[in-house]
Amino acid sequence: MEMSVQFQLLPLCSQSSSSSSSSSSPRLLPKKFCRPLNFSKFRQRASQSCLPRRSTKILSYYGLTAPSYKLDALEPYMSQKTLEVHWGKHHRHYVDSLNKQLETSPLYGYTMEELVKVSYNNGNPLPQFNDVAQVWNHDFFWESMQPGGGKLPRGGLLLQIDKDFGSFINLREEFLKTALSLFGSGWVWLVLKTKEKKLAVVKTLNAVNPLISGDIPLINLDMWEHAYYLDHKNDKEKYVLTFLNHLVSWNAATSRMIRAEAFVNLGEPKVPVA
Amino acid sequence: MECATPSALPSQALPLFCSGLRRSPLAHQLKWGAPKKNYSRKRHAFVHAQLDLKPPPYSLDALEPHMSRQTLEYHWGKHHRAYVDNLNKQIAGTELDGMSLEEIIVTTYNKGDPLPPFNNSAQAWNHNFFWESMKPGGGGVPTGILLELIERDFGSFDAFVREFKAAATTQFGSGWAWLSYKANKLAVGNAVNPLPTEKDNKLVISKSPNAVNPLVWDYSPLLTIDVWEHAYYLDYEYKRPEYVSVFMEQLVSWESVSARLEIAKAKAEERAREEEERIRKEETQEWENSEPVEMYMDGEPEGSDSE
Numbered sequence: 001m002e003m004s005v006q007f008q009l010l011p012l013c014s015q016s017s018s019s020s021s022s023s024s025s026p027r028l029l030p031k032k033f034c035r036p037l038n039f040s041k042f043r044q045r046a047s048q049s050c051l052p053r054r055s056t057k058i059l060s061y062y063g064l065t066a067p068s069y070k071l072d073a074l075e076p077y078m079s080q081k082t083l084e085v086h087w088g089k090h091h092r093h094y095v096d097s098l099n100k101q102l103e104t105s106p107l108y109g110y111t112m113e114e115l116v117k118v119s120y121n122n123g124n125p126l127p128q129f130n131d132v133a134q135v136w137n138h139d140f141f142w143e144s145m146q147p148g149g150g151k152l153p154r155g156g157l158l159l160q161i162d163k164d165f166g167s168f169i170n171l172r173e174e175f176l177k178t179a180l181s182l183f184g185s186g187w188v189w190l191v192l193k194t195k196e197k198k199l200a201v202v203k204t205l206n207a208v209n210p211l212i213s214g215d216i217p218l219i220n221l222d223m224w225e226h227a228y229y230l231d232h233k234n235d236k237e238k239y240v241l242t243f244l245n246h247l248v249s250w251n252a253a254t255s256r257m258i259r260a261e262a263f264v265n266l267g268e269p270k271v272p273v274a
Numbered sequence: 275m276e277c278a279t280p281s282a283l284p285s286q287a288l289p290l291f292c293s294g295l296r297r298s299p300l301a302h303q304l305k306w307g308a309p310k311k312n313y314s315r316k317r318h319a320f321v322h323a324q325l326d327l328k329p330p331p332y333s334l335d336a337l338e339p340h341m342s343r344q345t346l347e348y349h350w351g352k353h354h355r356a357y358v359d360n361l362n363k364q365i366a367g368t369e370l371d372g373m374s375l376e377e378i379i380v381t382t383y384n385k386g387d388p389l390p391p392f393n394n395s396a397q398a399w400n401h402n403f404f405w406e407s408m409k410p411g412g413g414g415v416p417t418g419i420l421l422e423l424i425e426r427d428f429g430s431f432d433a434f435v436r437e438f439k440a441a442a443t444t445q446f447g448s449g450w451a452w453l454s455y456k457a458n459k460l461a462v463g464n465a466v467n468p469l470p471t472e473k474d475n476k477l478v479i480s481k482s483p484n485a486v487n488p489l490v491w492d493y494s495p496l497l498t499i500d501v502w503e504h505a506y507y508l509d510y511e512y513k514r515p516e517y518v519s520v521f522m523e524q525l526v527s528w529e530s531v532s533a534r535l536e537i538a539k540a541k542a543e544e545r546a547r548e549e550e551e552r553i554r555k556e557e558t559q560e561w562e563n564s565e566p567v568e569m570y571m572d573g574e575p576e577g578s579d580s581e
């Protein structure tokens with residue numbers, strides 16, 4: 001889910017500057033997905049007001065998306081404390097740091113996915129890359145989990161997994177093996193590779209994600225130590241197995257797969273006979 | 275961690291599904307499908323060099339409250355131990371077996387294309403270095419030659435601390451921050467200064483990702499701080515800057531840093547001397563080995579148009 005550019009539309013003909021955050025709430029997004037935003041930088045759009053034209057300054061920025069479940073909903077598999085620190089501090093810090101960097105940078109107006117690819121700059125990452133990629137990765141991560149997750153994928157996704165890995169057990173083993181072989185900080189992904197038109201498990205270091213190589217990710221797992229140290233300390237295997245058994249949201253993976261099929265043709269070409 | 279004994283060897287040829295029986299004396303007698311090999315090891319002494327897990331030079335709760343005992347128990351007892359154990363498994367029986375840890379690191383770094391044992395060996399060395407860089411009741415200000423060099427190369431001790439903290443907090447992902455003695459090198463890994471003078475900077479702050487350390491750049495490390503998250507997460511959670519500050523103010527052992535500086539300087543001097551010797555020897559050899567050069571004066575060369 002992308003956090004795209006958000007414009008603050010204030011009530012028409014209002015004289016107030018946008019600094020009163022309590023009175024005006026963002027119209028474009030449902031309230032539960034957003035925290036009250038800091039509007040002090042925004043001015044009214046001149047074209048929509050009955051006021052004389054003022055200089056309009058529209059700044060784009062990104063917001064912190066909350067997970068779609070409460071912070072204690074993943075207990076006992078991922079503790080509330082971990083969520084509070086991981087989302088509330090690490091993820092928030094990346095968002096704040098990104099916004100701060102974008103204040104003085106010409107890279108505005110991008111969707112987050114585009115900004116990741118642009119700031120990666122083909123291997124010479126710009127300073128914003130780490131922050132924007134980490135924000136994107138974490139957004140994706142919260143959505144890759146759900147309370148009551150785990151179990152098996154169903155339907156077309158399971159068929160595709162069987163086709164590309166042999167069996168679901170093989171996928172689990174490969175996921176575990178890849179996660180344990182990652183040295184340092186990074187992420188493990190289940191991706192749909194666009195060129196090979198197959199599912200695959202990949203690992204990336206630090207903030208890198210498969211969008212860079214044009215692949216379509218379906219599930220990810222944060223292997224930075226901050227993701228599991230409070231719950232499992234150094235036991236990475238237990239963390240990965242807990243994720244696979246109880247947390248991973250195959251529903252999310254399926255819906256991403258459905259979207260991915262619009263971009264990648266997975267079937268044989270259907271050549272009509274006469 | 276004993277070396278492989280002859281009686282254990284046949285059991286290694288057992289298929290995995292009878293791993294439960296592997297250790298029992300029965301397995302040795304049954305010899306399930308073990309190929310008949312002539313294990314002549316009883317005759318030759320087969321020495322495995324095993325690297326040890328050295329404990330920190332203080333007890334695990336000595337650094338409280340700045341670094342808790344729980345952190346030490348996990349960091350040293352699990353992470354550091356795992357690196358050492360995995361390294362021993364990786365080098366057993368290879369040519370790296372028997373080399374010193376520093377040699378293994380530099381060899382497996384392979385000039386930037388690291389081989390598998392690099393991560394484990396470098397991490398084992400880094401953690402040893404890290405424990406010895408700290409002491410209970412540490413912190414404060416260095417003295418003597420170290421302080422002089424710091425003030426000369428960084429301006430002031432405070433400037434040095436600021437720069438070190440900046441390096442530690444801006445290392446993205448896992449890694450280490452280092453203070454090293456670079457002798458007469460440029461402050462870019464591995465590059466040698468072509469015109470060294472006494473006035474060049476000798477101390478340099480660097481940060482490295484994952485397991486890399488300044489030995490691979492041929493520097494002499496003096497001080498390090500571990501900024502992998504496992505080093506501070508139990509005590510400080512996400513607050514890495516606070517961890518770095520506490521490290522600098524309460525944990526650093528300036529005595530060990532000074533001792534390392536002396537060793538580094540001595541090593542650098544010795545190397546400079548050896549280099550000089552080598553150049554001198556080469557020149558004299560050249561002089562001795564070279565053929566007498568035919569020199570022609572102005573005018574006719576000797577031997578031409580004669581007879």
